[in-house]
Amino acid sequence: MHALRRGPQSLHLSGLRTYHNKSTISEKETIVKLLYNIGSRKEVEQYLRHFSSVESHQFAVIKVGGAVLTDDLDTLASSLTFLNRVGLYPIVVHGAGPQLNHLLEKAGIEPDYIDGIRITDAKTLEIARQVFQEENLRLVEALEKLGTRARPINGGVFTAKYLDKDKYKFVGEITSVNKELVESCIRAGALPILTSLAETPDGQILNVNADIAAGELARVLEPLKIVFINEKGGLFHGETGKKLDVINLDEEYEDLMKESWVRYGTKLKIREIHDLLMHLPRSSSVSIISAEHLHKELFTHSGAGTLVRRGHRITRSENAADLDVDRLRRLLQENDPEVLGGSTSIAKYLDSLKSRNVQIYSDAAFDIFAVIAHPRDERGIPFLEKFVATKTAVLNNVTDNLWHMIKKDFATLSWISHKDDVNKTWYFERADGSFTHGDKTLFWYGVDDLDHVQSYLRHFRGGAATATTSNIVSAEEGFKAAKLPSGSRGFSSSAAAARHTQTRGYASTSAKPARIGLIGARGYTGRELIKLIDAHPSAELAYVSSRELNGTSCEHYTREEVRYSNLSPKDLAERRGDVDCWVMALPNGVCKPFVNAVVDGADSPQRHPLILDLSADYRFIDSWQYGLPELYGHRERFQSGNIWKVANPGCYATGSQLATAPLRKYFSALPSIFGVSGYSGAGTAPSPKNDPKNLADNLIPYALTDHIHEKEIARHMGNPVAFVPHVGQFFQGISLTVSIPLTKTFTAEQVRDLYVEAYDGEKLVRVLAVGDIPEVKHIAGKHHVEIGGFKVNEKGDRVVVVATIDNLLKGAATQAIQNINLALGLDEYAGIPLP
Template sequence: MIPRSVVAKHLARTAILRASTSSSSYPLLATRCLASKRPSSWRDSTLQNQTASYSGSATAAQSEKETITKLLYNIGSRKEVEQYLRHFSSVESQKFAVIKVGGAVLTDELDTLASAITFLNRVGLYPIVLHGAGPQLNNLLEKAGVVPDYHDGIRITDEKTLEIARKVFMAENLKLVEALEKMGTRARPLPGGVFTAEYLDREKYGFVGKITGVNKEVIEASIRAGALPILTSLAETPAGQILNVNADVAAGELARVLEPLKIVYLNEKNGLYNGDTGKKIDVINLDEEYADLLKQPWVKYGTKLKIKEIKELLDHLPRSSSVAIISAGHLHKELFTDSGAGTLIRRGFKLFHHNSLDQLDRDRVRKIMEREDPEVTSGQTSVSSYLHQLENSKGGFKAYGDEPYEVLAVVKNNDESGSGVPKLDKFIATKAAVLNNVTDNVWALLSKDYPAMTWIVDESDENKGWHFDKAEGSFSKNGKTLFWKGLNDVGKIETVVSQFLEAQTKDAVDAATSGASTFAAGQRRSFSTLNKSTNPFMGGRRQFSTSAAANKEVKKIGLIGARGYTGQELIRLVNNHPSMEISYVSSRELEGKPLEGYTKSPVTYVNLSPEQVKEKTQSGEVDAWILALPNGICKPFVEAVESVEEGKKMVLCDLSADFRFTDSWTYGLPEFNRANIPGATRISNPGCYATGSQLSIRPLLGHLAGAPSIFGVSGYSGAGTKPSPNNDVNHLRDNLIPYSLTNHIHEREVSHQLGTEVNFMPHVAPYFQGITLTVNMPLNKTMTSGDVREIYEAAYENEKLVHVLKGVPLVKENAGKHFARIGGFGVHSNGKRVVVVATIDNLLKGAATQAVQNLNLALGLGEYTGIPLD
């Protein structure tokens, strides 16, 4: 489950219009969604026509569908995208979404808007678009010498104003339709004929209408014909007199009739903002927050009116409907991920917290437990026995949830183990609750009552990542993970972890008993209680550590090719990793020598042949192999592993470029491919230049007007340990050496992964490690430096290994760091070209750190475990 604060990674218009040249792993999902959304009477012909005009062949159309669906996975997890597409595919096309577009958006963001709407249509959806034209109308009125006049916030519309308004609305309507048609998206202009109205008050407001009816047939006919309906906010009386109506009001009336899943108001600010803190509001749950929200001193004037109008609208719609206030560029994220991007407003449900069984609806408790509780569904316990246990629990309990019991959480005030720390005994939720972030609301409520507590989650839990996000520390043993938060006392952490160990298998009991005597002697086990800025393992989560003998969940790593600089960094990282240890380290040149810098156990370099790797894989002595070899060498080792795999596949992480273009291998750039790495067994670690380049370009992918140019400079460690002019210190002194000026492997890698051509010019400099990338990008719209920086800050807001700066990042400040830095954001005076600067350590985030990040995900560990985040 992704927190709502995670914001959209922008999708490229060019990528949407380009058929993918590589195979996709998601074709069935895209095909199902496109097919299920269209009425059967015209589905086949519509798809045929769109395919012919768009790509010219069935093969290209299928490739397009695959590309679109693959792009969806760049803005959300696989689970999120699939459940949202299934959800939207179950709704009639005309009930999917009503999108109200402000006139300023049509002027300033037309291409972005058309791209976003095209994207939705490409996955089989038919949003109904209604637009205003206020700024355009004011401009023309000023030119005509007509002074705009308002009363009670309503534009007074005389005959001259109405005459100009009709022309403006028609022109803006056709402008949007033409923009969509240019992208291959069929659209139908509907400047009239949808709304009927009567005069609001002719004497007071002139030709201003109050909507009395909506003609659905006009909209449905457009959709049946395979064209998006594009509406204006003009209405007609029964006698045919045209009246001006407020666009927001028109959107609301349209929503009341169609009852869509989403009502979207596009604005330039990408949401509503808290007037006190200046921060964007991610979610408003009206049933729970409305009364308190209206009491806030900053909620006044237009903001107050907008919230009241939305509340009145949603009160008359199904509870599944919601309002989103968002910018055009973030529309995909709002509709296809749990986290969203703008401000989501929904009715939600009131939350409860009870401390006795009599206050609970036992029938609803039974229903959710029988459906969602793994212990009940597996037969380990029954609902009756659990309720009886609660009734007799020492210290009592407190239950939390929402009105329909989509979420149920139970906290026992005193853990039975005697630790004295409250225990979150149950936290179960339906998929709908997860989808709508009800889980976060319940969590926030119980966290107010219980700032400190522990809980245990099965390692197979599909929402385990959500628990890691909420916890400050964790410890895994025998398929279970103990989480805790609010435990700032070292002794308390020791107690809860020891008691957790004692509750596991007999081996764990023996290990815990042995450890207990150590504690008694005053020798504490190693663990960290450092804060987020200093904790080298968990980025603020307190990580308990035991020896390999006590913790049988430690993963055994085999490292092939350890002589190089990257191999040495990997050894250091594994040495400090609480859940990994080195079993074998292979190097032809160092065979027989002790492994220096590794303190967990004595390890000697060996020279493993492919046959020996095969034997050790077959014997189960290794959980994962890291291949840190030059390009073109690792194939025999991969074949050796694959020749003995039966049942469970071995995890291979290759640091060379050998498999970066192979579809059967997972491309291991977690920031953009995180959902596909857990459980992966073949991981191709990206190149150092390629990682920095993609981090630099991808947030602006949807705003590119041409190929980016990348000027890259690396320290000489990037040239490896084999002597060459590019790592000869004397040759490099007072020098900067360009090399591989075209067709560099990283140029091809970045172009392949981004789906757009890039130009790359690498250089080597006379310092040891670190890369700087100066990336020049032409833009398809006018932007400011602040606009660009905001896009990057939003894209990487929750990425722990990507930092966005206001200034220009420097190599010397990032060398030895495990994260990339991005900054600069220099925009040309014409607003159509931006230069972004990135720095990355080629040996760490560009290689070794990223390999550990990938292995953590593939092996079921916390993503940042063992990676220093400061």
């Protein structure tokens, strides 16, 4: 169950961007270790990677109040230096209200306000300009003193018009933002420190509220975080005096604005934050925090100040007939561990909901789904039996929104967690009590009388080790079953390796490498696969078979001499115990006798070596695992330890699915895919499509309809596409230009955000900036996929995405190694040169 306050769920420091950071790697590591003091290693690494997943100018806009510059300048400078040392570039906009009031008082000028806006006459503007420059330099010098490069920017960023010259005098309303000045500062390796002064087109300086200036800057840059640093360290309830930890605008805004204590400046601030976040991508959020606790707010799930976010609207229902079954089935197929592991039938589970007394929660996008079983009597305790969320739901904090709703709806609740659950700490923080027996822990909250839970504890202790059912029909039966809720998702590769160790007899850390046999190694893909095995730290080439090359030495395998042989299906059967994986690198329609030889005669369906087929023969067979780890929950299926036959996806199909999958729920019509491949994709057998002379100054379209990759994409994505392939005059690589009609309007940045979220943490997928178009010459010989372009039409209802992939590597050999690693319990990227 994920109820993280914010941030993605599985991240690594390897993805940090340095952006001209002059700190050494060792210094950065030291700073990161210091961050561990305020939160767990996992939390810190999650947020570092999350913040580093966007362009450097899109990390955070930080508004600093004038009182902070007076009272906490050193603390603020230290906090900003910490961020810069780990490769982050916050953009600072500061005010100077208290300092200005002090100087106005000394000058005998009484501050005057209308509707909370300072009236700025010529003398006030003169003093304000002086104050802003002085305070700006003070912060810059404090940063430079700590070794952090910073650049003062007192003008040129904000263009404004008079807000109301007769009423407010020299007060501006921002009309445009020059982000290039800010970005150039970051490119030079310095933190931009901005005042909120603006200019009219003809050069007249105008005063602008710093909060408004920060908001306008954020509208243009669309950062992940907007931070308001004040001396209070958050927003506080006007009646109870308690700090507001989280505000979810989609759920709480209307009711919050009706509260009697929400008035004046508080009401204005909340409204401005609401309007700002409605303009920004849903992944953006606002934090109100003190300088002292900035690190805790940014790098821990619990935070320290007030986090304001849009959230997601979640609906309740007691009637399973109200559910969108197709979308729910897709959510469960891709994200529910019980479904992925084969222990739960979706159809049976959904049928059971219709006949039971349950409370069902879901959001409009079906990124989250939860079920609570009501008890059969008044003394019973409701039981959380299902909690499933996508990565998007976790990243956008939908899980946390749902938990708050559940707390409001149920005064008491119980749930069960496995001992290895990565969310165990979170459970303990939310529970009032717990009981551990064997490898599971029973949690509850809201239960004051322990006698109330005694019978449940007895059932839990008696059945914890033996239960297999997940169709919980009451709290008491749920305790008997002691089944882990579906939301408790683990993605530990070490756990997967342990499972494979038990079934296959070796672990990823074993000194004995996995032995791989390759059938049909003459082609280009076979050569690339041999090179990858040659560099693999945990695998070795056991056999390499090619009728044409029989008897010759395998020149691409250098660790020891391996000679080509001409193995028959009978030879594979006889070598069953000597090989951990057979790779079929044969043309379509040829490998079935070899597959049958490996499978037939095995003691059970799980007692033969792993088989990976590079052809299209088994990509449409349900009993074979389709091997695209980045999508559809396939990685989790591999890690279940039950995968023995893998169909490697096609090259065009891999690139096309990765280029379209993040938008598939928004398809309004048939996506159109224009694909061009290098002539290595036509194989080694001579033909017009791989003849360099024929291809010179030429482009050859082929298979204009019903190409096998078109069918493959449609089958596994669940949506039809129009695909037309071409052969170009270059040797290797594929370019895919995809036009996608959309059911709703998007900006280019919003589309890119969907891709960043979908592929966050994926080491073999690189999402480029809006407008950056990937090119074949940059992907040839590389092992990842690049996705970019993100051009949206004027109406915002169609987007063009461009992807590139090396057809021989991630389109074939690299993906084969990735799938073999996962199925054999090895490190997923072992032997693969990472970008």
